[in-house]
Every structure is written in structure tokens, then in C-alpha cells.
Amino acid sequence: MPELPEIEATVRLLDAAVRGAEVDSARAPGLATMRTFAPSLDALAGGTCSGLRRRGKLLLVGFEGGGLEAPATLVLHLMSAGRLQLWEKRAGPRDRTVRLVVRLRGGADGFAEERELRLREFGTKQAAWGKLLLDDQVAVDETISHLGPEAWPDPPDLTELPPRRTLRGAIRDQRVIAGIGRTWADEILWTAKLAPLRRCGDLDDEQRARLRQAMIDVLGGALGLYMDGGVDPADPDGKPRKPLALPLPDKLPLPLLVHRRTGQPCPRDGTTLLAVHYEDDEMTYCPTCQTGGKPYKDRRLSRLLKD
Structure with missing residues (x-):
């Protein structure tokens, strides 16, 4: 699963390219991808991408204008096999990895032709998902509101770690x-x-x-x-x-x-x-520098060891 460094790098590179780009269309070929229905992805057409940011391992893509009644954020969770990428060519009809596509024109990097911001997922599980939320709904959405403090660049002092957890x-x-x-x-x-x-x-x-x-x-x-x-x-x-x-x-x-x-x-x-x-x-x-010379028992397929 892409984690904080990979998500942060993705956000920085994509934001530098697509911020300010015009939205031509948006669709979700993955039937189970979108977990919200209002506003619809169609409402993004005619608007602009206001940039990307990150919260934990979540990607947040901002939009405004078009058919939106107010600025909105597309919240994406890549799960274990998802990737958010920018392509200069349209996805082919046989590309079964595509879960969500936003077609864009222009952007912060001055690219004039049409490109696709594409959520792709490898494998057959289709676990990656998205939510399109108005900005005033983002902070109270259960996925985001339940997140703890960021692990980087300024993690907490860790005195509040749950004492009985590993x-x-x-x-x-x-x-x-x-x-x-x-x-x-x-x-x-x-x-x-x-x-x-x-x-x-x-x-x-x-x-x-x-x-x-x-x-x-x-x-x-x-x-x-x-x-x-x-x-x-x-x-x-x-x-x-x-x-x-x-x-x-x-x-x-x-x-x-x-x-x-x-x-x-x-x-x-x-x-x-x-x-x-x-x-x-x-x-x-390492059984020497981490566990003091005492290796753990590896009970494969056992539920006795819980992380």
C-alpha cells in the first residue's frame, strides 16, 4: 500500500502539473469506486482543479466551479493496489485497471493538450475508493475526522500511545x-x-x-x-x-x-x-538490535500473535 512518503511525493508532483487545469469530464468505470452520489462526478465538468493535498494516506483533489454549488474535494483511498497517475493519452476500453478518470486541459505546468488524471488499481479486488464531498463536509467525514495526528513532518510526542497495544x-x-x-x-x-x-x-x-x-x-x-x-x-x-x-x-x-x-x-x-x-x-x-537476541515465534496462519 502506498504510504505517507509515496502519497506525499504523488501529491507534490501532480499538484505542480494540474493545479488550475480545466475539467472536461469525470467518470468512474469502477462500479464500486465511488462511495458518494451527491455531488455527482458530472458536476466537475466545466470547473477547475484547485490542487492536491494529503491527509495521512489519503489523497485529496480539490475542484471548484462547473456544476458544483460550492468548492469540493475528491477524497481517494488507494488501498493496497491503487495508484493515481497523470496520462497524456486516453485510457483504452480494454484497460481494466481504471477505476476513475478526470479529463483535464491545461494546468500549472502549461501543458495545453488534454490529459487524464486516472485512478488505476491492479488486481481484481477493486478495493480503492473515492468520495466527492463539498469542502464543508470534508473535516466531518468519518474517514478523515477519525484520523490521528500526522506522522510527518511533526509527529506527536507519543505519550498518548495506547499502553496495551504493540x-x-x-x-x-x-x-x-x-x-x-x-x-x-x-x-x-x-x-x-x-x-x-x-x-x-x-x-x-x-x-x-x-x-x-x-x-x-x-x-x-x-x-x-x-x-x-x-x-x-x-x-x-x-x-x-x-x-x-x-x-x-x-x-x-x-x-x-x-x-x-x-x-x-x-x-x-x-x-x-x-x-x-x-x-x-x-x-x-532484527533479533539482535531490536528484540535483545530473542526471536519471535513465527506461527504462520495462526491468530495467536496479534499485531
Whole structure:
């Protein structure tokens, strides 16, 4: 699932291109994509795109004018396999990945021809969704109103973490802290040298400060690599990476040191990285620098270990 660094990079690149663009039309080929019916997507025609922003892992695309009675925001949740991309050609009738399309003309980058802002989703689940809300409805919508404080750039001091929750479970809970998923949770906890299944209530002030700083460093470092380029710390060849540019790739090359690297040596102490496997998740950790030499039991397909 795209998380805070990937969503933030997407917002910055797309906003720089489509802010001020005129809306030609909007439609949702994905039958289950839209969760709202009023205002309708047709109301966007003739209006303009007022820009993109982010809240947690949600994309928010602003519109005004056209058939809208007031400024509105298209709230998009990409779920695990969705992507929001800008294309210069229209989607073909056989492209079954398309869930929502907004056709635009012009924009902040001076592009004069028609382009498509396209929500695509890979796989067959069709879990990605959207809501078109008038701006005065956005803050009170249950999806957004229940979100916790942002994990970056200024995360909370973490004294209010639920004491009985595990660290990995708590920082992934969007109601507690918004923006972190399974991928960056593993990277953050490894950076902070904290056991992922440790209870939040067991942390002292120094450990909470270390965790907060790890959020800033890890999430900000990934975003900086996406936007500015540079050497990926996970790349053994040390080749400089170019900054992201439009059109965005279907899969971003994530600069990961531990997540998805089970069986490889820990970059810090060389210990073999281990994992706990869940039904739809894999938690990667170092049994030396995170759990004090005590590996977790990996009960695959078991419900005994809960994150």
C-alpha cells in the first residue's frame, strides 16, 4: 500500500502539473469506486482543479466551479493496489485497471493538450475508493475526522500511545497516527532499535523520543530521495537515483533496509533478519538490535500473535 512518503511525493508532483487545469469530464468505470452520489462526478465538468493535498494516506483533489454549488474535494483511498497517475493519452476500453478518470486541459505546468488524471488499481479486488464531498463536509467525514495526528513532518510526542497495544500495531493505526503502514512501520522501528511487539506502555521517555525521531528521519528521508534523488541506502551498488518525475511508475522503488528483506543480514549488526508472517502481512525485524537476541515465534496462519 502506498504510504505517507509515496502519497506525499504523488501529491507534490501532480499538484505542480494540474493545479488550475480545466475539467472536461469525470467518470468512474469502477462500479464500486465511488462511495458518494451527491455531488455527482458530472458536476466537475466545466470547473477547475484547485490542487492536491494529503491527509495521512489519503489523497485529496480539490475542484471548484462547473456544476458544483460550492468548492469540493475528491477524497481517494488507494488501498493496497491503487495508484493515481497523470496520462497524456486516453485510457483504452480494454484497460481494466481504471477505476476513475478526470479529463483535464491545461494546468500549472502549461501543458495545453488534454490529459487524464486516472485512478488505476491492479488486481481484481477493486478495493480503492473515492468520495466527492463539498469542502464543508470534508473535516466531518468519518474517514478523515477519525484520523490521528500526522506522522510527518511533526509527529506527536507519543505519550498518548495506547499502553496495551504493540508498537507496530499502534503506529500503523490511522486513528492513532496517520500515514504509516506495514512497510514504513518496520523501517521506523528498526531505526529506533525497538521491538515491534513491545507494548507501548513499556516505553520510557528516551525511547518515545527515539521513536518520534525515527519517524521524522525515515519518512522524511524516503520523501527526500523521491523528490531530490540521491543514493539509495539499500542499494548495494550505491548508484544515484534520479528524482521521481511524471508519469509516475506503477511501482515506486522503495528505499527499504529491512522490510521485505527477511533472510538478509541486518544493515546495522549483520544478524540475519527474521519475520513473523500474518495472513496478509510480513513483519521483518532484527533479533539482535531490536528484540535483545530473542526471536519471535513465527506461527504462520495462526491468530495467536496479534499485531
